[in-house]
Amino acid sequence: MTDTSQTRVRDPERISSRAADWLACGGCRALLYRKRFERVAKVCPYCGWHDRLTADERVDLLLDDGSAEPVTPAPTVHDPLRFSDLAPYPARLAAARAKTGLPDAVRVVRGTVYGHRVVVAAMDFRFLGGSLGVAAGEAITAAAEEALAGRLPLLLVTASGGARMQEGVLSLMQMAKTSNAMARLDEAGLLTITLVTDPTYGGVAASFASLSDVVLAEPGARMGFAGPRVIEQTLGQTLPKGFQTAEFLVEHGLADAVPPREELRPVVAHLLAAASRPAAKPAECTADAVVRDTVRVRRAPAAQTISLARHRDRPTTLDHIGRWVDDFVELHGDRVGGDCAATVCGVGVLDGQPVVVIGHQKGHSTNDLVQRNFGMPSPAGYRKAARTMRLAAKLGIPVVTLVDTPGAHPGMDAEENGQALAIAECLRTMGSLPVPIVCVITGEGGSGGALAFAVADRVLSSANAVYSVISPEGCAAILWNDPGATGTAADALRLDAGSLLELGVVDGVVAEPPGGAHTAPDAASDLVRDAVVGALRELRGQTGEQLLRDRRARFRRYGVLGGVEEKGVPA
Incomplete structure (x- = not known):
């Protein structure tokens, strides 16, 4: 009889490594090979489900290779309320910074999309749920001011659960601060674009995210002022399927388009081109097709x-x-x-x-x-x-x-x-x-x-x-x-x-x-x-x-x- 005892012994580290190579789709629950999933920008090839991207991944996806230059926002107050719930607020901030490698929930850069210059402010949901606090509000405002100084379009990539409660009313003030910054871009005639990603709620949705000239939304991304759980608890009723999703937003006139992730760069580039295209040599035009002399206009019976x-x-x-x-x-x-x-x-x-x-x-x-x-x-x-x-x-x-x-x-x-x-x-x-x-x-x-x-x-x-x-x-x-x-x-x-x-x-x-x-x-x-x-x-x-x-x-x-x-x- 053959001794099979050795074949029953499996390396736990190898098993763990193999398991980490796979993940379940958040939409259809299909098993996905992680490396392939990441190569297609974290979009399920079976159902089209879009997984969340980090701020760094957003910048890499949208901007031309090597074009990103950091923009550093002004320093902001730290723990203004000396807040503590189940953990002190400074400890939560330190953990979020260690997890994401970011100072706060927004990364700001200058760069190009197919050669068109743009300022990008990308939110990262991993950082305390992308909540809008003073540092995040300052980053959005700094991005708008950078766009204003360079007369450049502004692209906002939103991902937020709402206001940062640990900063109290100062968090609330960021809605007005960022909205004023958007108004200055309107006055200067500069294009603004929002890319809504999942989820975008609360103070972000009710301020800068909704104020752009063009609002794009990724498939399935949700945006609203109040989250569905709050609405259901308040009204005591079940919300319809697809409520607040990107598709819902377009149907109800609140967003312009829902381009899949692989089409985002071309769509953004077309918009940037419309806002910044230099004067070009006129294309060839045939002989004047317009008749201006009433005598030359052919008449026919009105019914015809x-x-x-x-x-x-x-x-x-x-x-x-x-x-x-x-x-x-x-x-x-x-x-x-x-x-x-x-x-x-x-x-x-x-x-x-x-x-x-x-x-x-x-x-x-x-x-x-x-x-x-x-x-x-x-x-x-x-x-x-x-x-x-x-x-x-x-x-x-x-x-x-x-x-x-x-x-x-x-x-x-x-x-x-x-x-x-x-x-x-x-x-x-x-x-x-x-x-x-x-x-x-x-x-x-x-x-x-x-x-x-x-x-x-x-x-x-x-x-x-x-x-x-x-x-x-x-x-x-x-x-x-x-x-x-x-x-x-x-x-x-x-x-x-x-x-x-x-x-x-x-x-x-x-x-x-x-x-x-x-x-x-x-x-x-x-x-x-x-x-x-x-x-x-x-x-x-x-x-x-x-x-x-x-x-x-x-x-x-x-x-x-x-x-x-x-x-x-x-x-």
């Missing part, structure tokens, strides 16, 4: 033009963006409580220059049309657009709007959520932007829902687009009391491109392929692109004061016989 304007195969806003805007990053949410799929907003690069693009989005299929509410924005859509317009003004980049909507959404929910006010705010915001604005009516221009995106320096119309105070169907029903009078109403409204040019409502008409834009969508989109680029080049170099004066004078003149002089406005 309306049919072409509504054709579901006409290029949509997303079609145009995909065709001629580079490095586009779509922004979501009105920061109040909703997002609107009928409105598309974002930043990208056109003709070598950063631009903000805003447009109505219908879709081509029935499913798309339903999901996009047939291109009829809710109040959240107009608030999202206004938010994006303000970002353009802050960064000093032009705005391009593409109009194609039957009108604003007329539902009860829209009225309860302030549809009229949301449209009015858009009108006022566009009229006050100190940057060039170019608008193209690409399909339907329905009433105030269309005008909300059309208070521009240059307003153009596609050849088969329409623009009117009301739909012909609505006009026929109200004034003729006869739905069958739609054609008569359409003719009377003079809503075609030629009539709009004669009335001075548009500055030019963009040609379309024979038969309409739907017959050759790419060619039609290229014509719109050339018209937009040409208009932007005309406006390039004008001061904000000039743009505001001329834009307001433009709309001041409508309906007035002869000239008009605005009182209090220099000629």
Whole structure:
């Protein structure tokens, strides 16, 4: 008989070492090989669960190799309350510093992302749960001041359980301190980005984390003021699945996007490029596609033009963006409580220059049309657009709007959520932007829902687009009391491109392929692109004061016989 006693004896250290090589996924509980897991930035290959990263790992993941340079915050008070619970506060701090190798919960560096300079403040949840104390607040403020001094964008990576209770009211004061620092960056026109990681709660969520121009969130990351346990204990009810997660935040208009970890660097780089791209040599542009002489505009029966304007195969806003805007990053949410799929907003690069693009989005299929509410924005859509317009003004980049909507959404929910006010705010915001604005009516221009995106320096119309105070169907029903009078109403409204040019409502008409834009969508989109680029080049170099004066004078003149002089406005 063979002696097997030796085979039963196992080396405890070897067993421990092998066990340490593996871990269970926090999402699907699959067994993961640790080294491979770390090579893919701690993302489960099976379910996509994102494990927490340290501040050092964040910096390494986001910044170009070797570009990180430390920024040292000012020294702060130590144990201001002489606090002690189950352990003295100084002992807790010492343990956290030994565990993390960090002086506190935030690491601040300067660096580059694909060559674009940026200041990064990365929080580390291992340090007392990323709690916001005086040292962490000073680090965030120091990061903002470093960005201000170098006129650089600021990227905040958040991970926090809330305020640091051991520092009492001084911890609370950091919310105001950091919010003031963010306000200075707004005043200076510097881009701010937040990357929400899991978890981000309390004072961090209710201050600097929510104040950035763009809020990104990792998949599954949670953010809120009160944690779910506090809410459940207070209300005595069970919260729905996915409450406060990144996906929940986007759905409710509180975050812009949820890029997976491997896509973070490119997304951040695109945003930085939009904020800092130097003037580039203009791209080639074909012959002027805009007709400005009313005699040259081809006329067709109004009913035919309306049919072409509504054709579901006409290029949509997303079609145009995909065709001629580079490095586009779509922004979501009105920061109040909703997002609107009928409105598309974002930043990208056109003709070598950063631009903000805003447009109505219908879709081509029935499913798309339903999901996009047939291109009829809710109040959240107009608030999202206004938010994006303000970002353009802050960064000093032009705005391009593409109009194609039957009108604003007329539902009860829209009225309860302030549809009229949301449209009015858009009108006022566009009229006050100190940057060039170019608008193209690409399909339907329905009433105030269309005008909300059309208070521009240059307003153009596609050849088969329409623009009117009301739909012909609505006009026929109200004034003729006869739905069958739609054609008569359409003719009377003079809503075609030629009539709009004669009335001075548009500055030019963009040609379309024979038969309409739907017959050759790419060619039609290229014509719109050339018209937009040409208009932007005309406006390039004008001061904000000039743009505001001329834009307001433009709309001041409508309906007035002869000239008009605005009182209090220099000629």
